[in-house]
Amino acid sequence: MTAKKTTIKDIANEAGVSIALVSFVMSNQTRDPDERIYKVNEETSRRILEIARRLNYHPNNAARTLRQGKTNTIGVILSDISNKFFADIARCIEDRAYKYDYTVIFGSTDENADKLENLVKVLVDKGIDGLIIVPCAGSERFIASVAESRMPLVLMDRNIGGVDVSSVVLDNRSAMLQAVSTLVENGCTHIEMVGYDMCLSNVLEREEGYRQAMEHLGLGDHVAVHRIDFRNIESQVRSVIGSAVARGVEAFVFGTNTLTISGLKALDELEVSVPEQVRVVGFDDSEAFELYRTSVTYISQPIEQFGQESFDLLMKHIRNRDMQSMTVTLKPQIVEGKSSSKI
Amino acid sequence: MTAKKTTIKDIANEAGVSIALVSFVMSNQTRDPDERIYKVNEETSRRILEIARRLNYHPNNAARTLRQGKTNTIGVILSDISNKFFADIARCIEDRAYKYDYTVIFGSTDENADKLENLVKVLVDKGIDGLIIVPCAGSERFIASVAESRMPLVLMDRNIGGVDVSSVVLDNRSAMLQAVSTLVENGCTHIEMVGYDMCLSNVLEREEGYRQAMEHLGLGDHVAVHRIDFRNIESQVRSVIGSAVARGVEAFVFGTNTLTISGLKALDELEVSVPEQVRVVGFDDSEAFELYRTSVTYISQPIEQFGQESFDLLMKHIRNRDMQSMTVTLKPQIVEGKSSSKI
DNA sequence: CTGAAAGCGCTTACAG
DNA sequence: CTGAAAGCGCTTACAG
Secondary structure: OOOOOOOHHHHHHHHOOOHHHHHHHHHHHOOOHHHOOOOOOHHHHHHHHHHHHHOOOOOOHHHHHHHHOOOOEEEEEEOOOOOHHHHHHHHHHHHHHHHOOOEEEEEEOOOOHHHHHHHHHHHHHHOOOEEEEOOOOOOHHHHHHHHHOOOOEEEEOOOOOOOOOEEEEEOHHHHHHHHHHHHHHOOOOOEEEEEEOOOOHHHHHHHHHHHHHHHHOOOHHHOOEEEEOOOOHHHHHHHHHHHHHHOOOOEEEEOOHHHHHHHHHHHHHOOOOOOOOOEEEEEOOOHHHHHOOOOOEEEEOOHHHHHHHHHHHHHHHHHOOOOOOOEEEEOOEEEOOOOOOOO | OOOOOOOHHHHHHHHOOOHHHHHHHHHHOOOOHHHOOOOOOHHHHHHHHHHHHHOOOOOOHHHHHHHHOOOOEEEEEEOOOOOHHHHHHHHHHHHHHHHOOOEEEEEEOOOOHHHHHHHHHHHHHHOOOEEEEOOOOOOHHHHHHHHHOOOOEEEEOOOOOOOOOEEEEEOHHHHHHHHHHHHHHOOOOOEEEEEEOOOOHHHHHHHHHHHHHHHHOOOHHHOOEEEEOOOOHHHHHHHHHHHHHHOOOOEEEEOOHHHHHHHHHHHHHOOOOOOOOOEEEEEOOOHHHHHOOOOOEEEEOOHHHHHHHHHHHHHHHHHOOOOOOOEEEEOOEEEOOOOOOOO
16 A cells, blocks of 8 residues: 555656656546647556556655645635534535545534634645635634635635625525524414524524514514523523423424533433423434424524535635635525424 | 635735744744744744734635645544434544544444444545544445544444454443343343344454353353344343243343433333333443433443543554554443342 | 656755 | 765656
8 A cells, every 4th residue: 555655766666667657647647638648658657567566656745745736635624523413414524525536634613712723724725726614703804814715715604794705605684584483383473583692694694584584474572592501501591491491482493403402402302392381493413303203493594505506616715816705605494393382 | 704815925915024933933832832942032922923813814724734744634534423322422422532622423333334444534635644443344445444444443442353453442242241240149040141143343342242251150151141232122022031030030231322322111011110020231321311211320431531542542543653553451440220239 | 759858846865 | 164066766757
């Protein structure tokens, strides 16, 4: 495999030709044979290829990169690769990149702007052709500077206002409209939302979407949003839900997968039954729903599309450095279970 | 960030020194200052560093790699990075690698030997200093050839017989002994196991561990192992569990996280209550347990140690090419919930 | 159709 | 303490 490292020089010696010719044959091998301008003598070409195989030749990537200034590697910076939502997206990106002969390097920020900054620097130094980033709160200015550096860049899941950069995001307002509408159709009016207390576009849009939906449906008086601190989810969700239930709330809409699971767990602990006493619409699918006593209604995000569109958009930016930035907005879909239904 | 790409030449020009001196100053910067053999003039050094900063210099990784023959990148090939067990390990490896200035590239095999082979080839061509692999069935010979190529290599989660290669694995026999013992202590004798139908060391050891534990506890007559096909889990688990319950089985031990969740779900669908009618010991922790009606007893694997030990062991192999291979065996710990208890 | 040569950016003996 | 030079392995105009 690695062994003594055969180089084109070895092959050239063995074949009695120049290294240039070897290089030429090797690179033509992977290109459209019709596009080659020069035609290498068939027999010579075959001989070179045969020797390369025999000597177990593997081109040196560093040399090629140094020469071409392209690494065929991209960086993908997520919130946390062990979070199922991001892990699933990571998998899609990995698969797609593999197909296009790209390698991807992942990094996790834990919603920490310093870490994000550091990761980007490491990856840029390492040499990457482009970046997909899930931005976190506080990283706006830094990401703007990355965008200005002309590094091909695509934001995912969240975007940043006032910065000219491409992004792939969810239609969060539509998600919340679907959630609220479904609950209203099932007879709820006291519908409250549990979201994060973070200054992120998706968080804010979901909150805004909830408000708009409520007002649109004539329930403006019942609007109530509970903003949970990211670092202390369980206990906050429990207390928020406890007092809301005491106030006679009829339904909860959750803003993320983690919040949904914490919420259902809290309702269990408070011995509030779903959907008999309180109805629920969650966000994202989860393995955990499979073991829940009731089938869960949730907003389903198009995970595969997130991965695919982000990657494809980044490829476009890499191939055309002067491409205009654009935003791809993906549509969520509500999946109805019993947790939101009339009893 | 990337911009016009400053090189040491630019800095040398600006500072009126040679590129060698610049290179020297730049690399000394990151080494133990006491170890330097030459001492660069303090003032010159400071001036060079200052210019580097002002010109926003970032060393070209490809050039350095080409020169040094080291990439500071490792490859990690898992079964599936979107599986929670592997995603958690991936996160640990990522964090640890980051601390040691290493970059990691992940790949998923989906238990497909061809894919594994391909991924390894891609990564090796790309240039990596070492590999951590979760081997899959059918990849034994190929992995043996990788080991022979002297590429630093560590197997994780499973190992391969007859090949001289390092590995980090779980003490699967101990896991199963704990599982069976706990159930026996709670009065069960008809304990059956649900595992995979795969020829992998961990699968086989868990099965063997179950058998030994049963025999050791005088329950050899009740030994029954159900081997599930990896590609058709849900339906097979359901039918296996259905007939076992009909036979009057008292408890199930599951061999992996996916099997545990499928099993609990199947019991739900069959309206068999846990632990009243049947007791259960699962494998690996899962978010899903949080929403299950009963707290689940499970075998907990030391995820962080898996990541850490694999990485550390690989580092040792990278630093010392002639190091003897070794196996690190990690201890599981049973976490007792209500699912295994007497009613 | 094929070869000689320059150069990508860096590191490392080797002189001075 | 500092500089000139070779070379890592490859690609790419440019000649022939």
